[in-house]
Amino acid sequence: MNFIGKILPNDGYKVTIKGHLPVDYTISLTHLYQPIIGIHAVMLYQTLLHDATIFSQTEFTTHHQLMSCMGLPLDEIYEARLKLEAIGLMNTYEIDEETFSGFSYGLIGPFSPKQFFQDAMLSQLLYHQIGTYRYHQLQDRFINGDSEQGKDITASFETVFKGVRFTNGPIQLKQTDHIKQLGPNIQEIDFNWLAHVLKKQMIPPERVLTATNRRIISQMKILYDLANHEIEKCVLWAVTEDHTINIEEFKQACHDTFMMNKKYQTFESVKPKQISLDKHQAESQTKQPRTKEEKLIQILETISPQQLLADLSNGHKASEQDLTIVRDIMLSQGLPAPVMNVLIHYVLLQSDMRLSRKYMETIASHWSRANLKTAKEAMAFAKKQQKQFDKRRSNKQTTSYYNKHPKSADVIPDWFKNRQQNQEAKQPKSKPVIDVQKEKEKMADFIKRHAKN
Structure with missing residues (x-):
C-alpha cells in the first residue's frame, strides 16, 4: 500500500474518544473485530485509546514515538489505521493550524458482542473469516447465553404514560455523525430502482426498505460484489408474507448467488x-x-x-x-x-x-x-x-534396506584359496628345533644303563 506523502514520522497526532466504550469492549476487539482487521489494527486502537487517557487533548505526540511504542514501521501503522477507519472504529481529521499541524484521531467505541452480531456486514465478515463452527459457538455464547429466564412482565410506555398530552409537535432528533458512522463505513446505494421493482410486485417499498434494511442490503451488495439484478432477486426471495424482509434468508441468498457466479469464488474484484x-x-x-x-x-x-x-x-x-x-x-x-x-x-x-x-x-x-x-x-x-516425492521415497527405501542388511565379509573365491595353498606348499618346511641339553641327559642315561650291564 502506497503511503508515501500521506503521512510522515514527524507528523503529530492527538486522540479523542467519541461516546462511551461498552463494558465488554475488550472481548469484542479480541474475539470479533480482530479476526477481520488483524492484530496490528487492534493494537493500534488500544494504543491510541490509552494515549487519550494519558495525554490531554491539547497535548500531541509524533508518529515516530508511536512507531517506537508499537515496534512497527510507519507503512504498517498507516495500513492498520485505514482498517480501523473502514470498519468504523476511528475517524481521522487533518489539522493545519498555527498551534498544531497533524492529525486528530477520533476513536469510536466498538460494538458490544450482542450489537456486533446484529450488524449484518460485521457478522457476515466474521462468519467467512472464522468458519461455521466457531461463528455459531461465539453467537451462542454472546446472544443465546445471555437470554433472560422467566416471563417478561416489563411495563410498556403506553400503559405508564397513558393520557399524557403534549402541546407542541413531535421533536425531530437530529442524527449525529457519530451515530451515522457506527459499524463499517459503507456508502448506501441508490434504492430508487429497487423501490420501483417492489411497487411492480405490489409490495410496499417502505416496509422492505427501512433504514436498517437499506444498510444491510448495501453491505451485502458490496461484500459479495453483486449486480443490481442479483440484489433484486435476493430481496424478492427473502420477502415474507407480511411484506417484510427476512434478513437471514436474504444473507443466505446473497451467499448462494455469490457461490454460483463464475468469479473464481473470491471476494476480490477481477484483476x-x-x-x-x-x-x-x-x-x-x-x-x-x-x-x-x-x-x-x-x-x-x-x-x-x-x-x-x-x-x-x-x-x-x-x-x-x-x-x-x-x-x-x-x-x-x-x-x-x-x-x-x-x-x-x-x-x-x-x-x-x-x-x-x-x-x-x-x-x-x-x-x-x-x-x-x-x-x-x-x-x-x-x-x-x-x-x-517418488525420488525421496526411493532413496529412503534404499537407505533403510542397507541399514537392515549390513554388508557381510568379503567372499574369497576358490581359485584364490588354491593359489594360496600352492604357494604355502612350495615354501621349504622349517627344520625342527633340537633341545641340546635334553639330548645330553638322554645320552648320559643310556650310557649308564649299558655300563651296568
Whole structure:
C-alpha cells in the first residue's frame, strides 16, 4: 500500500474518544473485530485509546514515538489505521493550524458482542473469516447465553404514560455523525430502482426498505460484489408474507448467488492479470488437442468442479459433502476453477477415489502459494511434485534396506584359496628345533644303563 506523502514520522497526532466504550469492549476487539482487521489494527486502537487517557487533548505526540511504542514501521501503522477507519472504529481529521499541524484521531467505541452480531456486514465478515463452527459457538455464547429466564412482565410506555398530552409537535432528533458512522463505513446505494421493482410486485417499498434494511442490503451488495439484478432477486426471495424482509434468508441468498457466479469464488474484484488469463484460456480452447494429456487439460479448463465430480461418479450427482469441501477450499484458498479441477482429479487418484478434506487443504494451500492459474500449470506442477516425492521415497527405501542388511565379509573365491595353498606348499618346511641339553641327559642315561650291564 502506497503511503508515501500521506503521512510522515514527524507528523503529530492527538486522540479523542467519541461516546462511551461498552463494558465488554475488550472481548469484542479480541474475539470479533480482530479476526477481520488483524492484530496490528487492534493494537493500534488500544494504543491510541490509552494515549487519550494519558495525554490531554491539547497535548500531541509524533508518529515516530508511536512507531517506537508499537515496534512497527510507519507503512504498517498507516495500513492498520485505514482498517480501523473502514470498519468504523476511528475517524481521522487533518489539522493545519498555527498551534498544531497533524492529525486528530477520533476513536469510536466498538460494538458490544450482542450489537456486533446484529450488524449484518460485521457478522457476515466474521462468519467467512472464522468458519461455521466457531461463528455459531461465539453467537451462542454472546446472544443465546445471555437470554433472560422467566416471563417478561416489563411495563410498556403506553400503559405508564397513558393520557399524557403534549402541546407542541413531535421533536425531530437530529442524527449525529457519530451515530451515522457506527459499524463499517459503507456508502448506501441508490434504492430508487429497487423501490420501483417492489411497487411492480405490489409490495410496499417502505416496509422492505427501512433504514436498517437499506444498510444491510448495501453491505451485502458490496461484500459479495453483486449486480443490481442479483440484489433484486435476493430481496424478492427473502420477502415474507407480511411484506417484510427476512434478513437471514436474504444473507443466505446473497451467499448462494455469490457461490454460483463464475468469479473464481473470491471476494476480490477481477484483476487485469485474470482478465488476460481468460483470453489466454479462450485462445487455448480453440486449438485442437493432439495428445491425451492435451485433451484432459482442455476438459479441465472448461468443465466446472461440480460437472467433474459428476463425471467421475459415472454421471451420478455429486454428493453435498463433496461439494461443500470443494466450495470451502475454493473460497479459502482462492483457487481458479481449472486448478481446482486438477486438484480434485489428483486427490482422487492418490486416495482411491475419495475426497479427503485435510489432504486437499494441504495441497490447496501449497498450490495457492505457487500462484497457479491454469489447468496446464497445475498439472505440470503436480507432476513435478510427484517425481520429487517418488525420488525421496526411493532413496529412503534404499537407505533403510542397507541399514537392515549390513554388508557381510568379503567372499574369497576358490581359485584364490588354491593359489594360496600352492604357494604355502612350495615354501621349504622349517627344520625342527633340537633341545641340546635334553639330548645330553638322554645320552648320559643310556650310557649308564649299558655300563651296568
